[in-house]
Amino acid sequence: MTTFNRDAVERRVLGTLRPLIIGFLLLITLFPFYYMVLLSFRPLESVLQDPGALWPKPGEIDFGTYRDVLASQSDGGQGFLNFIKNSFIVAIGTVVLSLLVAIPGAYAVSRLEFFGRRQIGAVFLGVYFFPSILLAIPLFVFFTRIHQRGTLTGLLVVYVAQVAAVSIYMLRNYFDTIPASLEEAAAIDGCTRLQAMRHVSLPLAMPAIASNALFVFMIAWNEFLFALLFLVEKRDNWTVSLGLSQLAGSIEVPTTVLMAGSVILTLPIIVLFFLSERWLAGGLTAGAEKG
Amino acid sequence: MSLGQLPAGAEVEAPDPAPRPPPRRGRSARAREDRRIGYLLISPTVVIVFAMVVLPILWTFSLAFQHVRLLNLRQTGIIGDFNLDNFEAVLTSPGFVDALITTLVYSVAGTTCAIGLGLVAALALRKPFRGRGLVRACMLVPYVAPVVAATFVWSTMLNPQFGVVNHYGTTLLGWDEPIAFLSSGQPISPFGFDLHVSMSLVTVVLFEGWRSFPFAFLFLTARMQAIPESLEEAAVVDGATPTQRFRYIVLPQLLPTIAVLTVLRFIWTFNNFDDIYLLTGGGSGTQVVAVRVYDYLINRGDIGAAAAQALVLAAILAVLVTVYLKLFGRSEEVA
Numbered sequence: 001m002t003t004f005n006r007d008a009v010e011r012r013v014l015g016t017l018r019p020l021i022i023g024f025l026l027l028i029t030l031f032p033f034y035y036m037v038l039l040s041f042r043p044l045e046s047v048l049q050d051p052g053a054l055w056p057k058p059g060e061i062d063f064g065t066y067r068d069v070l071a072s073q074s075d076g077g078q079g080f081l082n083f084i085k086n087s088f089i090v091a092i093g094t095v096v097l098s099l100l101v102a103i104p105g106a107y108a109v110s111r112l113e114f115f116g117r118r119q120i121g122a123v124f125l126g127v128y129f130f131p132s133i134l135l136a137i138p139l140f141v142f143f144t145r146i147h148q149r150g151t152l153t154g155l156l157v158v159y160v161a162q163v164a165a166v167s168i169y170m171l172r173n174y175f176d177t178i179p180a181s182l183e184e185a186a187a188i189d190g191c192t193r194l195q196a197m198r199h200v201s202l203p204l205a206m207p208a209i210a211s212n213a214l215f216v217f218m219i220a221w222n223e224f225l226f227a228l229l230f231l232v233e234k235r236d237n238w239t240v241s242l243g244l245s246q247l248a249g250s251i252e253v254p255t256t257v258l259m260a261g262s263v264i265l266t267l268p269i270i271v272l273f274f275l276s277e278r279w280l281a282g283g284l285t286a287g288a289e290k291g
Numbered sequence: 292m293s294l295g296q297l298p299a300g301a302e303v304e305a306p307d308p309a310p311r312p313p314p315r316r317g318r319s320a321r322a323r324e325d326r327r328i329g330y331l332l333i334s335p336t337v338v339i340v341f342a343m344v345v346l347p348i349l350w351t352f353s354l355a356f357q358h359v360r361l362l363n364l365r366q367t368g369i370i371g372d373f374n375l376d377n378f379e380a381v382l383t384s385p386g387f388v389d390a391l392i393t394t395l396v397y398s399v400a401g402t403t404c405a406i407g408l409g410l411v412a413a414l415a416l417r418k419p420f421r422g423r424g425l426v427r428a429c430m431l432v433p434y435v436a437p438v439v440a441a442t443f444v445w446s447t448m449l450n451p452q453f454g455v456v457n458h459y460g461t462t463l464l465g466w467d468e469p470i471a472f473l474s475s476g477q478p479i480s481p482f483g484f485d486l487h488v489s490m491s492l493v494t495v496v497l498f499e500g501w502r503s504f505p506f507a508f509l510f511l512t513a514r515m516q517a518i519p520e521s522l523e524e525a526a527v528v529d530g531a532t533p534t535q536r537f538r539y540i541v542l543p544q545l546l547p548t549i550a551v552l553t554v555l556r557f558i559w560t561f562n563n564f565d566d567i568y569l570l571t572g573g574g575s576g577t578q579v580v581a582v583r584v585y586d587y588l589i590n591r592g593d594i595g596a597a598a599a600q601a602l603v604l605a606a607i608l609a610v611l612v613t614v615y616l617k618l619f620g621r622s623e624e625v626a
Contacts, residue, residue, distance in 0.1 A: 006532050007530070007532040007533075010532045010533045010534055011532075011533060014533050018415050018418075021411060021412075021415040022415050022416065022426065025411075025412050025415065025426075025430060026426065026429060028501060029429050029430055029432050029433055029505075030429055030432065032433075032441070032444045032445060032448065033432065033436070033444070035444060035447075035448060035455060036440070036444045039447065047453055048452075048453050051452075051453040051454065051455060051458040052455060052458040052459060052462065054455075100335075101335045101336050101339060102336065104331075104332035104333070104335070104336075105332060105333050105335065105336035107332060108328070108329045108330075108331075108332035108333040109333065111325075112325045112326070112328060112329035112332070113322060113325055113326065113329070114325070114326045114329030114330055114333075115326070117329065120333065120337070127340070127344050127345075129558050129608075129612075130348065130562075130605060131561075131562035131581060131601060131604055131605055131608070132562065132564065133562070133564050133581045133584045133585060133601055133604075134348065134351055134584075134598075134601035134602065134604065134605055135344065135347055135348060135351075136585075136588075137351055137354065137584070137588055137594060137597055137598050137601055138346075138347035138348070138350040138351050138354065138598075139343070139347050140588065141350075141354065141359075141594060142347065142350070157339075157343060158343060160339060160343075161339045161340055161342070161343030161344050162343075162344070164336050164339060164340055165336075165340060165344075168336060187321075193324060193325060193328050194328065218435060221437065222436075222437040222438060222439075224437075224438055224439055224565045224569070225564055225565060229589075240437075241437055241438075241439040241440075242439075244439050244440065244443060245439045245443075245569060248443050248446075255447055255453075258443065259443075259444070259447070262439075262440040262443050262444060265437050265439065265440045266436050266437055266440045269435055269436060269437060270432065270435075270436070273428075273431070273432070273435045274428065277428045277431070
């Protein structure tokens with residue numbers, strides 16, 4: 001009978017704990033972002049007077065913070081519009097270039113027999129366990145010496161090199177799942193290797209390419225260390241991440257204005273994430289709903 | 292998400308492609324063509340990774356053995372006057388050992404928090420309910436959000452003057468005074484034990500747990516879905532209670548995943564620069580080696596010493612990971 005009792009007690013305790021834990025997890029994951037949005041709409045004085053307010057008072061909502069943060073410095077703002085432009089250039093450039101490099105690379109590693117094919121994956125992956133601060137030192141020195149530190153191009157090249165390996169890894173796994181027989185059929189019809197790749201495997205790999213593109217975009221948009229090392233002296237070239245981190249230290253810019261900057265930095269990522277969540281975590285959460 | 296981190300959806304263990312049968316004689320022309328195209332297609336990647344990753348890493352070795360400062364940078368060549376001065380200076384400099392200990396504490400505690408919280412979340416969201424898909428997606432938000440925004444909002448929330456945490460801490464929880472979560476270097480001593488750990492270090496560890504638990508959650512959830520239901524159903528029939536089922540059925544199935552997660556999270560936390568730099572700037576007892584390397588590189592302009600420290604960091608990491616794999620690598624295969 002003791003076992004039965006223990007079972008009933010455990011079920012009851014865990015049954016009550018479970019919703020509490022889920023509530024707690026939702027609170028810690030979502031509240032900081034809610035608070036970010038909240039503060040971006042409240043005037044600074046009222047935040048200082050009433051720091052505990054969890055929603056804005058009626059009539060208190062103020063969009064002025066967004067105007068302040070976006071406007072260029074010459075118009076008395078913080079110039080985030082320019083930072084957004086820089087972030088987009090770097091992120092989209094990284095996506096395009098890394099896909100151009102990684103799609104053929106992944107295809108080769110997955111499909112073609114050549115010397116060193118197996119080793120290449122391991123070497124590339126090993127790169128990811130290196131401290132990025134270690135890599136940052138020589139790249140900092142190198143780009144300083146060729147006078148390319150401070151340019152978006154320099155940052156772009158570094159980003160492409162950093163994501164190329166992980167892109168190849170993701171895409172190769174997908175190419176591996178496409179049956180080789182499809183291409184062999186195309187070969188019998190007279191296609192060369194490259195034609196078969198372009199017309200058979202590439203269209204089939206589109207879902208993986210799209211999710212890889214999103215993933216690379218997120219990495220480049222969020223990246224901080226290299227942006228800090230490369231661009232910090234050139235305010236015109238700051239990315240949103242770098243701009244926010246640099247202004248966060250100054251006393252002159254009100255916290256609420258910077259919160260508007262945080263929302264601007266976070267929003268594209270959250271939107272992309274919820275649009276593509278099924279793709280990105282697809283392999284893992286697939287089948288989760290059948291319960 | 293730092294540059295180094297694997298995509299959330301990628302598998303941890305690289306599945307080795309199945310060995311192909313050797314090409315038959317009639318296909319040797321095709322095989323030769325494949326080899327040629329293979330080199331052609333992989334070469335752009337090899338070139339860029341070699342130029343921007345492999346060579347720089349090798350160059351770090353060269354820099355670490357020379358006197359290179361930001362000021363005399365333009366005169367320094369690849370080959371210079373090599374010596375061990377940087378390593379000697381770095382290893383004996385005050386604060387290096389402290390930074391190393393801080394790095395270890397931060398990595399071990401941060402990894403434990405992240406995996407622990409990830410496990411709790413995965414277990415809590417195991418049974419289906421309405422809206423579970425959305426809740427699961429929300430769990431991943433801290434991991435995908437930009438690190439600069441996440442650190443900024445947390446440091447505002449923890450601000451002693453107008454932070455929401457201190458406001459409710461003092462009004463609702465009865466704290467005597469606001470806690471300087473991110474700038475207090477005082478060692479905390481709960482129940483009179485002096486832990487030699489500052490409040491700020493505890494805060495950055497908890498932040499690491501918050502930011503990285505989604506990664507563990509994702510992998511553990513995926514692993515749990517692969518556990519056959521019949522196992523647990525049989526255990527229920529045999530009268531196993533929920534905790535017994537967890538202890539004897541679910542946990543053993545999760546251990547290999549937890550082992551892999553431990554290695555990955557430990558490596559990434561050990562190398563972490565962004566979070567601590569942005570939260571505390573390395574002040575009040577939170578200076579980890581990565582932040583110290585940055586300080587040497589930028590603030591002191593001592594490139595040689597920075598390179599030497601980064602190499603020491605990488606070497607220690609390599610040793611720790613090797614020891615871990617030696618100790619647990621075997622048992623994982625069995626498990």
